[in-house]
Structure formats: structure tokens, C-alpha cells
Amino acid sequence: MIESRLNATPTARAKRAQGTVDDKEIAPLILLSSQIKKPLPKTRFTRFLVRLNQPQTSGFEEWVFREGMTFGAPDTWWAEKGPRARPHEGLDICFFSDMEGRVLRLLPGTKIPVMYDGTLVALLDDFLGKTLIVEHGIRDEDGRVLCSMYAHLTPDETMQPGRVLQQGDIIAGLAPAPSKAAILPHLHLSLGWASRAIEYDALDWRTLGEEEKLALVDPLPALGCVPGGSAQVELSPDGLPPQGS
Numbered sequence: 001m002i003e004s005r006l007n008a009t010p011t012a013r014a015k016r017a018q019g020t021v022d023d024k025e026i027a028p029l030i031l032l033s034s035q036i037k038k039p040l041p042k043t044r045f046t047r048f049l050v051r052l053n054q055p056q057t058s059g060f061e062e063w064v065f066r067e068g069m070t071f072g073a074p075d076t077w078w079a080e081k082g083p084r085a086r087p088h089e090g091l092d093i094c095f096f097s098d099m100e101g102r103v104l105r106l107l108p109g110t111k112i113p114v115m116y117d118g119t120l121v122a123l124l125d126d127f128l129g130k131t132l133i134v135e136h137g138i139r140d141e142d143g144r145v146l147c148s149m150y151a152h153l154t155p156d157e158t159m160q161p162g163r164v165l166q167q168g169d170i171i172a173g174l175a176p177a178p179s180k181a182a183i184l185p186h187l188h189l190s191l192g193w194a195s196r197a198i199e200y201d202a203l204d205w206r207t208l209g210e211e212e213k214l215a216l217v218d219p220l221p222a223l224g225c226v227p228g229g230s231a232q233v234e235l236s237p238d239g240l241p242p243q244g245s
């Protein structure tokens, strides 16, 4: 039913091609309060991403988060929006608004920059692509080291553990979502403080948030987004996957 609505007019098709989502179904957005103990260094991640992905991101105004996309969210934001197996380990980055007030989404292949200088320490498989873990030379008072994790990506073969990165370097493109999957391509971004004893090779998505190995924190403040803020944004079935297929 959604497909037929999508294909109803050339305009709808054009909008879908651009990744536009502008229907009248309003979802309130929630930005969670920061729960971090140590302030995170600011990153120019958004500025790099916008610059790297012109013209797709021309007119970028701000990231848009639906309920379920933010750190600690109990539910998913796609399909039937059921409960997650555990609170969300990071931030899902998919939608942004432009200067004309439209809500757009990132398309497969979107170039993803690294948040800070660092070293690629691990690659994991995830359900849409690969997860890259980057360790940064930033420590907290307990000697734990800051790591960033980027999931649902398609890195090329040059991205191997040991690769030294400068902030803004492209680490991969956004992986496509299977056409039948009830999910959109998106970047899952996690930040955490890793213990000195961490073994990156032994990490997987089940053990990722175990406090003694890797204490996860909300990435929003590092991106310069205002914790606790909120916005009303209109999203549409245009930008959402077919339900129940």
C-alpha cells in the first residue's frame, strides 16, 4: 500500500530519490539528557560529513532524531517499533532537516568520517554491514580510553585494524538495507570509555556495553546537539520502509 502511494506521482518518486520524507505523520522527538560523568570532547563530525557528501547534504540544518533513535531508548524506531533487546547502545543517525525545513535521510554510500584522531582497532559484523571500532588518544581520570563505534557500514579493504586515522577521514560508506527489511540505512554511532584490559578482538554486540569493559555514553553532546532539547518533525511513509514485509 505504501509502495503504491509512493509511486502515485512523479513528485513522490522524485522525493524518494532524494531521500525526502515529509508526510503529515508527526512523531515527537526526544533528545535524552546527558548521563556522562566526564565531558566529551566536541567533534567536527557533522561538519565533515556534510562537506564530504555534497550535494546530498547541501542545505543541512540539523540532525533529526525520532523517538527510539537516541541513546538508551527502550524501543526501536522502525517497523512496529517494538522493544529493543536492551536499551539502545548509541545514536542512530539517519534523518536531517535542511534550510527549507524538509526532512531528508542519508542514502546508502554516504561517506562516514571518523570523529577524532585515532587508530582502527577492530571490525565486527553486524546485521546490516560492518562495525568499525576506533580508539582515540583521549583518557579519563581512571585511565580509560575513549572509543567510537560506527555500525552498519561498508568499509573498503584498506580499513584494517592498525590503520591510523585523522579526524574527518572517511572510514566507510553507509551500508544499504535489504529492500525487504523494515529498516532504513543508518549510521549507528556509539561512544564508550574502554578499560585498560579490553580485548577488542573479543568484543561483539552482546558484550559491547558491559560496564567493566566498555562504559557507553551518549554521543549527542559530542556532536554539539543539545541534550534535553526536543523538536517536532514531520516524517513520512516515503522515508520509511514498507511495513510488515
Ligand SMILES: [Zn+2]
Pocket (backbone or CB within 6 Å): 088, 089, 090, 091, 092, 187, 188, 189
Ligand atoms: Zn542503533
